[in-house]
Amino acid sequence: MNRVSVAPVRRSGTFRPPTLQTLPVAVTANVARVRTRTQSTIMAVVKADGYGHGAVSVAKAAVAAGAGWLGTTSVTEASVLRAAGLAVPILTWLHPSGIDADAAGAAGVDVAVGSVDELDALLAQTAPTVRVHLHLDTGMSRGGCPRAGWDDLLGLAQRGQRARRVRVVGVMGHLALADQADPEANAAAVAGMRASRRAVRAAGLGSPPAHLAATSGALTDPATHFDMVRVGAGLVGIDPSGTVEMHGASRLTAPIVHTSEVPAGTPVGYAGAYVTDRATHLSVLPIGYADGIPRECSPEAGVEIGGRRFPVVGRVSMDQIVIDTGAVAFPVGTSATVFGPDGGATPTIRDWARWAGTIPHTIVTGIGPRVKRSTA
Structure with a gap:
């Protein structure tokens, strides 16, 4: 087999x-x-360990760039950010283990409440005054208080605020259709948020800031911005609306750990799902579906080595993938880029999402704990 030269490869x-x-x-x-798309305060949402990129690293970079708030799913996640020295306001709103009022107070963390029952449970705890954001269901049916129950929630909030058990400091909702990049699709949610904020004022709860938009709304629809926008996926280079070019914020690499030269007709991987159609070289990377590589991906899937893209062949295993490098024989130890921000020969997370029939979010949040983390 004639061997082909390629650009210098990364090897140690x-x-x-x-x-x-x-x-x-x-x-x-x-x-x-x-920031070029909004004048509202930016909340950097770093849930799911900063969309798989490391919550503390992403939070510090975002705050240094001007984000005025941070967002997480739980007080536990928020406490990690506080321990790392991040002092900006933090909001948590999913509460998978319920709201611990003492922990929220100790960490100086705001919490969102989206139902009478949730607020009632918070008020039943003996703790210092807790800062709360009232969460309205603005069309997701996935959390938040339905509009029919909003007056009851405000009444309980009034009583809690008079007793100095809570202080209402925000009103929030979510956009169900912002990914369509069509302001008309968001109009009902915007109208609902405006009406709900008026009701908060009428209930004597002040004029707390409102926030409705996440990344797509922040990038495409100024009417959704209110006082603050919550940017999560956008921090790491994902625009769910697909309308704004963002910067990929991670690079996944793996070394070649085994190579072989095989003849045409060689089956590769479990069940011989791929058979070589020519004499070729195969390289094995020690990363598989247990590490976040999608098991089901199209024949287009590939990695970058030495400035060229080479296809993933055979089935993705739990711990390994096989690369067909054709006439090129790479030495063991050569580094392959599974995805990165470069484009060209280097696959992006959007490429992997397309190959797997999913969204970029699942690619970056699915990278497993066996993969080492580092910060550039």
């Missing part, structure tokens, strides 16, 4: 394990991109 004397490297400079650039 010792194996560098599969590594997800976070790029704070990209987070900074993405916050700046959002």
